[in-house]
Structures are given as structure tokens and as C-alpha cells.
Amino acid sequence: MRRTEVMIIALAVTGLGCRMGNERPDILVPSEVSCPTCSIVIDSVVTLEGAYLGLGSAIIARDPEGFFYLVDGGDRLLKAYAPDGRFVRQIGRLGAGPGEYERIRRIFVGSDSSIRVLDGMLGRLSTFSRNGDFLGSIRVPIVGNPHGPAVLLEGDVLVATGTPDGGKDAQYSLAAFDLKGDTVQSVNEVVPSKPGNWWLYERLLWARPNGELLVAQVFTFAVDVYRSDLTGKSSFRRVGDLIPSQPPEAAPSDGLFDTPATPQLRMLWEDAQGLVWLGTVVASPLWKPGPSPEQGRRMNQQTLLTLAERPRFDIVIEVLDMEKQRVLARSHLNGPAGTPFGGGYLAKSLQSSKGELGVRISRVSLQPNP
Secondary structure (H helix, E strand, O other), rough: OHHHHHHOOOOOEEOOEOOOOOOOEEEEOOOOOOOOOOOEEEEEEEEEHHHHOOOOOOOOEEEEOOOEEEEOOOOOOOEEEEEEEEEEEEEEEEEEOHHHHOOOOEEEOOOOOOOOEEEOOOOOOEEOOOOEEEEEEEEOOOOOOOOOOOOEEOOOOEEEEEHHHHHHHHEEEEEEEEOOOOOOOOOOOOOOOOOOEEEEHOOOEEEEOOOOOOEEEEEOOEEEEEEEOEEEEEEEEEEEOOOOOOOOOOOOOOOOOOOOOEEEEEEEEEEEEEEOOEEEEEOOOOOOOOOOOHOOOOOOHHHHHHHHOOOOOEEEEEEEEOOOEEEEEEEEEEEOOOOOOOOOOOEEEEEEOOOOOOEEEEEEEEEOOO
């Protein structure tokens, strides 16, 4: 596919921020909580029976009727669960043929309950019906991180992090694809990739109900807002003692070995009221140094799993009113809260005393105190 065939959607990421234009200056959101009568509440909704998220990125979605779609962390298959948590069916299978996938990167559920899966290995977007029937696929030529974030905007525009092509001159970009055209191609590369600083290019993405796009920088907490045509609208940044002013100079830590967890943004979503939610990883006060990474390479899998289960990091969840530029409420949770999806749901693996696996689904909401 020649580059002259490319239909470019204007969305480019620089090394430390997005090109937003000069319409509005950056909005600084102070750290103080402005609604002392508000509380962040997490309520358990249902447990998906026999489901397993795995140790990597959890891929999960929910349709308008309450059905859940989960990529099993064990066999990598897409599975459907009823609103009451019962397993319903497997959708598709592993492979490279029609109705097959190698590694699902994201699940998108349409208003008609159709299921679209982005394959991070095969570079294509496949569509299934709720009943599991294969409806077709389209090529999306992105390479790089098969687990990276991606969103599907109104008008069938896919936005994803990744590199348009491989090779020694590969560059990172935030790429947009027009899925309605005869050709599908990413925007030109804009950020040179340098060995050993991959964390500079991490982003969180969220498609807003009004067609706009939120793009968050993981280590500086700047959130850029794009209009539905992907032109820059505004940018806001959280400020406070939790937020670093610059990205780390060395590779960030997850607290597994001998260095505490590096503060970073790991959750971003918007609720039905237009409030923006952020989830920040911070080092647990109970964290104790483990072995060095070099020693960890010689450990077996079971020892590493035991090491990972010790207190390593906490999550600070905040809800922001972007229009009034303020933090409404904040909650500090001991340990990981789960993977956010669907605008306020969290998914977290669990294991019963009998060894039975499951995934607990919870709902996060902002409620006034009595």
C-alpha cells in the first residue's frame, strides 16, 4: 500500500505532548478536594465464573444489555458472559484465518451489540455478532506493542498507539485510521524511537460520548482533548504532590524488585455525567525491597508470583470536573483496584478458597455523603 494512498487524520504526538495549537492555554487542576461531602464508592456487581484475566493487560468490555466479553488470560480466547456471570460461549478461535485471531488487543462493542476485536499480532479488526458469527475483517497495519491502548471513535475512526512499520528506523506515533475508506493506513511517524526510553511514549486513550478524544500522558499527567475531527481543543494537567513534573529519566519500576513503584497514571475514563476519572499508581507504604532484577531473572515462575503478591503499590482514584477545573473527590486504595472498562467498571481476578477462578466486576461511582 503506497503512502500516496494514505487518508491522513491529523493527530500527531510529540515527545512530551500533543500539538494542540494556541486556542487555549494548558489548564492546571489543583490538588485540593473541592467537594468534602462527596465520596468515591466501589460496589461489587457480579463475578464472572471461571474467568481469568492473567498477569498482563486485561481485555474486557460490556455491551448495552449487560453482557461481558473477556479475553481469557490462559488460553487467549474471547469469551462471553451473561449479566449474572454465567459463561455463555466462546467467540472465534486462535489462528490466522477468517474468524480467527492471534492476540486480541482491544474489544469494541457497538450499540447493536456487534463485537469488534483488534488483533495486535495480525494487524486487523474483525467483527462478530453477539451469537459469535464471524461477519468480516479489515486490515489495520499497525505493529509494536500488541497490548497498547486503542479506541474506536464515531464515524469508524480507530486511534491506537504503535509504530506504522518496523525496522531500525521505526518511530512511535499515535495513529488514526479511517475504517470506512478503501485504504487504511496510519499517520506518518512523528516521534523518533530511541533505545531504552520507551516510557516517554506511553499514552492512555478514552473516547468521549460526544465524539471527542482524551489522550493522557502516563508520567506527566497531562490530558489533551481532541474534537471529533481530531483537531486540538484543550489540555489540562493535574498538579500536586502525587504528580511528577517530568517523566522519569530511568525505566519506571512496578515495585517488583528492589525499587519502589514509580508514580504513574494507569486509569482514565469519563462517566455519563461528563466527569473524568483518573487512577494513579503510588508506592505502597508497606513495600519492602525484594531481590535485584538480575536475581529475579534466575527465579522460577512460582517464586516470581509469590514476590508479586507482596504489597507493592496502591491506587489513588480521583474524579475531576473539567469544566470547573477542580478535583471533586479522592480515594486511596490499598493494593490494585482492577482494570477499568466501560466508563466506571473495574475487573479484578480472584480465587476462591477451593481454588476456583473468577473475575469480580465492580462499579465505581461518586456519591454524596448523607
